[in-house]
Amino acid sequence: MTLLTxxxxxxxxxATVARxxxxxxxxxxxxxxxxxxxVARGLGRAYGDAAQNAGGLVLxxxxxxxxxGPGPWRLDSWRLDSGGLVTASAGxxxxxLMTALVPRGWFVPVTPGTRYVTVGGAVAADVHGKNHHVDSxxxxxxRSLRLLTADGSVxxxxxxxxxxxxxxxxxxxxxVIVEATFQCVPVESAWMRVDVERTRDLxxxxxTMAATDDGHRYTVAWIDLLARGGRMGRGVLTxxxxxAPGDLPARARGNPLAFAPRPLLSAPPWAPGxxxxxxxxxxxxxxxxxxxxxxxxxVVQGIAPFFHPLDGVGGWNRMYGPRxxxxxxxxxxxxxxxxxxxxxxxxxxxGVLSFLTVLKRFGAGTPGMLSFPMPGWTLAxxxxxxxxxxxxxxTEFDGWVAAAGGRLYLAKDSRMSAATMAAxxxxxxxxxxxxxxxxxxxxxxxxxxRRLRLC
Amino acid sequence: xRNALGxxxxxLLLGGRSEIGLAIVERLVRRGARRVVLAARDAxxxxxxxxxxxxxDLERLGAEVHVLExxxxxxxxxxxxxxxxxxxxxxxxxxIPAFGVLGSQAVYDADPVAAARDVAVNFGGHVSIGLxxxxxxxxxxxxxLVVLSSVAGVRVRKANxxxxxxxxxxxxxxxxxxxxxxxxxxxxxxxxxxxxxxRMTRGMTPAPMSVxxxxxxxxxxxxxxxxxGTVWVPARLRLAFAVxxxxxxxxxxxxxx
Numbered sequence: 001m002t003l004l005t006x007x008x009x010x011x012x013x014x015a016t017v018a019r020x021x022x023x024x025x026x027x028x029x030x031x032x033x034x035x036x037x038x039v040a041r042g043l044g045r046a047y048g049d050a051a052q053n054a055g056g057l058v059l060x061x062x063x064x065x066x067x068x069g070p071g072p073w074r075l076d077s078w079r080l081d082s083g084g085l086v087t088a089s090a091g092x093x094x095x096x097l098m099t100a101l102v103p104r105g106w107f108v109p110v111t112p113g114t115r116y117v118t119v120g121g122a123v124a125a126d127v128h129g130k131n132h133h134v135d136s137x138x139x140x141x142x143r144s145l146r147l148l149t150a151d152g153s154v155x156x157x158x159x160x161x162x163x164x165x166x167x168x169x170x171x172x173x174x175x176v177i178v179e180a181t182f183q184c185v186p187v188e189s190a191w192m193r194v195d196v197e198r199t200r201d202l203x204x205x206x207x208t209m210a211a212t213d214d215g216h217r218y219t220v221a222w223i224d225l226l227a228r229g230g231r232m233g234r235g236v237l238t239x240x241x242x243x244a245p246g247d248l249p250a251r252a253r254g255n256p257l258a259f260a261p262r263p264l265l266s267a268p269p270w271a272p273g274x275x276x277x278x279x280x281x282x283x284x285x286x287x288x289x290x291x292x293x294x295x296x297x298x299v300v301q302g303i304a305p306f307f308h309p310l311d312g313v314g315g316w317n318r319m320y321g322p323r324x325x326x327x328x329x330x331x332x333x334x335x336x337x338x339x340x341x342x343x344x345x346x347x348x349x350x351g352v353l354s355f356l357t358v359l360k361r362f363g364a365g366t367p368g369m370l371s372f373p374m375p376g377w378t379l380a381x382x383x384x385x386x387x388x389x390x391x392x393x394x395t396e397f398d399g400w401v402a403a404a405g406g407r408l409y410l411a412k413d414s415r416m417s418a419a420t421m422a423a424x425x426x427x428x429x430x431x432x433x434x435x436x437x438x439x440x441x442x443x444x445x446x447x448x449x450r451r452l453r454l455c
Numbered sequence: 456x457r458n459a460l461g462x463x464x465x466x467l468l469l470g471g472r473s474e475i476g477l478a479i480v481e482r483l484v485r486r487g488a489r490r491v492v493l494a495a496r497d498a499x500x501x502x503x504x505x506x507x508x509x510x511x512d513l514e515r516l517g518a519e520v521h522v523l524e525x526x527x528x529x530x531x532x533x534x535x536x537x538x539x540x541x542x543x544x545x546x547x548x549x550x551i552p553a554f555g556v557l558g559s560q561a562v563y564d565a566d567p568v569a570a571a572r573d574v575a576v577n578f579g580g581h582v583s584i585g586l587x588x589x590x591x592x593x594x595x596x597x598x599x600l601v602v603l604s605s606v607a608g609v610r611v612r613k614a615n616x617x618x619x620x621x622x623x624x625x626x627x628x629x630x631x632x633x634x635x636x637x638x639x640x641x642x643x644x645x646x647x648x649x650x651x652x653x654r655m656t657r658g659m660t661p662a663p664m665s666v667x668x669x670x671x672x673x674x675x676x677x678x679x680x681x682x683x684g685t686v687w688v689p690a691r692l693r694l695a696f697a698v699x700x701x702x703x704x705x706x707x708x709x710x711x712x
Contacts, residue, residue: 010459054596
């Protein structure tokens with residue numbers, strides 16, 4: 001019996017956690033799940049309650065061995081063919097994959113802001129990254145999946161199957177993903193060629209992104225939410241591409257594919273609340289904004305600091321103190337910039353503390369019925385849970401986002417209502433239908449599913 | 456399920472006409488609760504009249520409201536009632552036993568049977584419903600039981616020692632249950648209001664540091680957001696009673712009320 005939370009460390013619930021080593025073991029556990037059901041969990045990086053199952057069973061899938069038999073070490077949990085097609089056991093982390101693949105000249109097709117997610121989690125949340133505007137989300141690169149379903153069988157699914165697209169983005173509610181095969185991208189180095197540029201205000205941030213995004217594979221904007229008035233929505237735009245060996249500093253040219261990142265420091269478990277207060281966030285924002293020069297500046301950066309700056313601090317979620325924090329990430333379609341502007345105005349006017357505020361332009365989505373991305377603008381905020389008036393403000397934003405035809409990201413959500421969910425995911429009914437066929441007794445369930453009345 | 460910012464989905468109120476209980480439920484519904492069970496004696500009567508009855512009020516705020524028949528004095532029915540409530544609305548996020556009777560000490564002195572009957576409701580009824588609710592919350596791995604104790608039970612006064620001793624028992628029960636549930640995902644919030652001005656105390660002169668049902672409800676809802684296990688309403692009663700607990704008996708027994 002263990003108390004589990006998501007990465008935001010809010011709303012703990014108790015579950016029995018089991019750690020199957022094979023799909024057969026997982027199937028036995030699923031068969032014995034009982035009336036509170038079961039859900040798979042990876043590295044627990046979903047911010048909310050997606051990988052919690054109060055009173056029921058949670059399968060920690062990080063020890064799952066691949067179908068081609070156990071190996072003496074983790075590296076055996078994936079296979080790579082000469083064309084960059086990777087088959088990985090669902091519990092393998094993108095960190096482990098990158099550590100193995102980059103030196104061989106391959107990079108994962110999509111990485112979120114942390115490497116510490118599992119392949120199973122990346123599929124279940126249909127994760128996106130800084131390359132969404134050109135490469136879409138993780139599901140777009142999947143060739144096949146192996147899914148343990150409620151009847152105990154392991155089905156191989158391909159993009160032609162309904163259940164495939166109910167599983168991509170399906171938050172683990174169609175079964176336990178045990179294996180995934182996806183196409184990687186070739187790289188010549190473990191480095192990124194990055195353009196950094198400061199923007200004056202929100203309009204310039206949006207315009208610059210819309211105008212120059214397509215020239216780069218990876219783009220994102222960091223927004224200074226504490227800036228007000230004429231500077232509201234100012235930010236720092238980073239646009240990057242995989243670097244060629246010729247771009248690298250001399251010291252790196254000898255071994256351009258060397259990649260061995262590790263956390264630099266770790267937040268102590270006893271970190272008190274309030275470390276991230278108005279003063280520290282303001283100082284951070286000023287420094288970050290000040291560091292970027294006004295005109296475009298080109299730098300060469302390692303993959304880790306470019307994609308996963310927060311992975312440099314182990315357990316950074318503890319910095320928010322015992323009450324935890326919420327992530328609020330929404331997308332609104334292109335053309336709904338006004339909604340985005342209203343949200344930024346309101347947040348900036350209310351002085352809401354958000355340590356990391358990130359804006360990104362999305363490209364095409366996947367057919368995943370509960371997949372989050374759609375062509376449009378997505379804004380992600382990290383907000384300490386204790387701020388007064390926060391619940392009401394975010395509920396108000398939910399209404400604006402829904403009215404604009406947008407939605408919230410399930411892997412980040414820990415607070416929206418079932419009504420908002422139903423109003424913003426138009427393919428939810430279709431998903432329910434497919435899920436009912438695959439899991440008629442509702443064996444797969446999570447706190448998120450209960451809160452949003454998904455099944 | 457409770458969400459990250461403390462909003463819940465389902466609420467079970469036992470003593471469905473309680474002023475404090477309904478004030479808490481109303482606040483929870485305003486903050487997002489969508490399914491409510493009101494359990495009360497003679498539940499069919501006066502709970503819904505198309506006007507200002509409790510059910511109508513909550514439905515106007517957008518909640519789906521279920522009414523169940525409930526008698527605090529019949530503990531043999533309590534486990535089934537909890538199961539019925541869960542069958543209607545799913546996991547119980549917040550359970551609030553808010554029933555109770557406040558008789559005058561003079562009446563109890565004259566009628567020991569009435570005193571025993573009221574103690575059976577004020578203490579025994581809470582024990583059986585509290586244990587039945589705790590079993591359910593433990594099984595579901597989450598949920599909060601709100602126990603409405605009273606400063607009357609913190610140090611029992613001669614002016615109302617029958618009521619006070621039942622509350623003292625209840626307070627001890629709630630603390631023990633809170634410890635027993637620690638780590639289960641479920642928790643108990645013990646609420647210790649002072650004199651609450653309202654229907655239950657009509658005709659009585661308010662004591663110092665009196666509060667209204669609304670104030671008690673505000674404090675309870677705030678506690679649900681945090682990890683607080685004990686709530687004094689008003690908060691300064693905690694300090695006041697830290698002192699009052701230390702008063703020597705000869706002084707304590709001379710208190711006028």
